[in-house]
Every structure is written in C-alpha cells, then in structure tokens.
Amino acid sequence: MRTLVVSGSGRCAPRAIPWARLLVAACLVPAAAHAHGLYVFVSTPASPPHGLFLLILPAFLLTATAAGYLSLRRSFSAAVALLSSFAATATFWMVFLGIGEAAATMNTAPPPGLAIGHKVLWGLGWDSLGDLFLGWNAAGLALLVASHAVPAAIGKLRGLKAWSLALAAPMLAYLVWLVPYAATGAYAHGGAGGYVWRGCGHPFPILLCLYVDEHAGRLPRATTFDELVDVLLENEVIEAGDRDKLMRCRVARCFEREVRPYFWNARWAGCEAGDIPPDEIIFQCTYHPTHTQSTVRAKDLCPPRRAQGEPAAP
Numbered sequence: 001m002r003t004l005v006v007s008g009s010g011r012c013a014p015r016a017i018p019w020a021r022l023l024v025a026a027c028l029v030p031a032a033a034h035a036h037g038l039y040v041f042v043s044t045p046a047s048p049p050h051g052l053f054l055l056i057l058p059a060f061l062l063t064a065t066a067a068g069y070l071s072l073r074r075s076f077s078a079a080v081a082l083l084s085s086f087a088a089t090a091t092f093w094m095v096f097l098g099i100g101e102a103a104a105t106m107n108t109a110p111p112p113g114l115a116i117g118h119k120v121l122w123g124l125g126w127d128s129l130g131d132l133f134l135g136w137n138a139a140g141l142a143l144l145v146a147s148h149a150v151p152a153a154i155g156k157l158r159g160l161k162a163w164s165l166a167l168a169a170p171m172l173a174y175l176v177w178l179v180p181y182a183a184t185g186a187y188a189h190g191g192a193g194g195y196v197w198r199g200c201g202h203p204f205p206i207l208l209c210l211y212v213d214e215h216a217g218r219l220p221r222a223t224t225f226d227e228l229v230d231v232l233l234e235n236e237v238i239e240a241g242d243r244d245k246l247m248r249c250r251v252a253r254c255f256e257r258e259v260r261p262y263f264w265n266a267r268w269a270g271c272e273a274g275d276i277p278p279d280e281i282i283f284q285c286t287y288h289p290t291h292t293q294s295t296v297r298a299k300d301l302c303p304p305r306r307a308q309g310e311p312a313a314p
C-alpha cells in the first residue's frame, strides 16, 4: 500500500507505510507457507476444529476459570479469585495458541501447530497423529498448570492439599475437553494448500490416453471405477503396487472417513473415443470437479480425433 506525501522540495513522492507492509506480510507468509503442503493443526481445548470450537473453546475457558476460582478462593476474595483465575486461563490460551500458530507458519514448510477452525482430518488416524496429539496436549497441560500456579503463589497458598487442588483442578478442566477428540478420532484439523489441492495426485488422464492409444481408440470395458482399475492392471497400464493409492483421491483420503471413488462414466465403456461427444466427462475426481487436471473429457483422449483429420493441439 502506498500513499502520496509532499516532500520538502514540494514534489509529490511515494512513501510506503511500514505497518501496512507488516500487515500484508503477516497475511501472505502463512498463505505462502501452506500453499505447498497439507497443513495440520492439532486439536486441543485451546484450538478446536471447525464445528466444535463454538462449543469446546468457551466451555473449556469457563471450566478452567471455574476450576482456578475454587482453589484461589482460599487466598483471595471472591472477585479477586475470579479475576485472577480468568487472567491465568486467558493468558494461557493466548500464549499457547500464539506459540502454536507461530510454529505452523514459521517457514515455507511449516511443521504441525495450532489454529482454531478448519476441517477435521478424519482420514489420518492415531498412527499418523497420535504423537502430535499427545505432545501438543502435554505442552498445553503443563502451560495451563504453570499459568494457574502464578496467582496461587502470589496468594501465598499454603499446604500440600491446597496446592494439589490449585494444580489438579485446571488440569482436570483441560483433560475433560480432550475426551471429545479422543472418543471421535478428531486428533487434528487442517487443509490442503492450493498446489496440493490442484495436484490431486492421480495419473488417470495419462493412463486412459495410454490405454486408448493401445486399443484402437477404444475406452476400457468397465462398468465401475474399481473394474476400470482392474482392466488397467490386466493390461499392465498400471502396476499392482500402485492399486491402492490410485483408487481414491489422495487429498480426500486425509479428510474423509469413507472416501468416494473417482467418477468413471461407464456409459461409454468400450466405445471409440472419437464417437463420444467431445465435452462428455469420462473421468472425474468427485471432490474437486472444477479443476481441469481432475477431469478427463472425451476430447482429452486426443489421438483418435487427430486420426479423423482434426488439427492437433498446439
């Protein structure tokens, strides 16, 4: 962003506004960092996923504040105990979330961190996310206990029993709000960067062209997508080891419990590609159908059309 200012000589000269540059950089750096990969944010009571944050975040902040209040009431008046507990909880939330967001945007290949919202990564199970879930939540638990220990120390809390309550109560409030994640498998949430989403990861446009080329311009005889993969396997267009990863969209596999197969237009199975209306969709990824790399139309199976005299694509 630029503005015009009048210089000492009376001329107009452009001058960049430093805070505006910082703001733009703050917005662009995370976007650029996440564009090339799958971004993962761990589910914690301080950073719930989309669909749960309106419930879990206020409920956690309230219960942690109430838990701290119960223990601090021994040393402070009701109002001071409530304010101190709220300050400890709010400070924890801002510091923990700030550290997590910084971790997730620290470079162009950011590690998993924390953020509020985003779709749950249902497809990535405990094997992929268990360590992250335990690690970040252990850190969160320690930070919450430490933040609540500060007002307890200021209030000169005395006795093992009083200190045990002061530390265990907020700890319990934290652990309770981990139960929904552990019970449902919502260990993390996130999204796919633009380049990952665009990539989709399947080679079917090329594989179908190869098959059509080798079979006199005819499409495979397959009534379902699973059958199509079998036909391509039998014809050695794909290798057996690649079967599983070719069956479903690699991006959707991260987000869905049950991943739908690709769309295969069985209406034209076994037909000559040159006889099919050019814009007819033959194959498509059902999760992001608007992207051209995820859709194969009859005109994309081009060799038979060129053989009929149509000009080749430049």
Ligand SMILES: [Zn+2]
Pocket (backbone or CB within 6 Å): 200, 201, 249, 250, 251, 252, 285, 286, 287, 288, 294
């Ligand atoms: Zn896809």
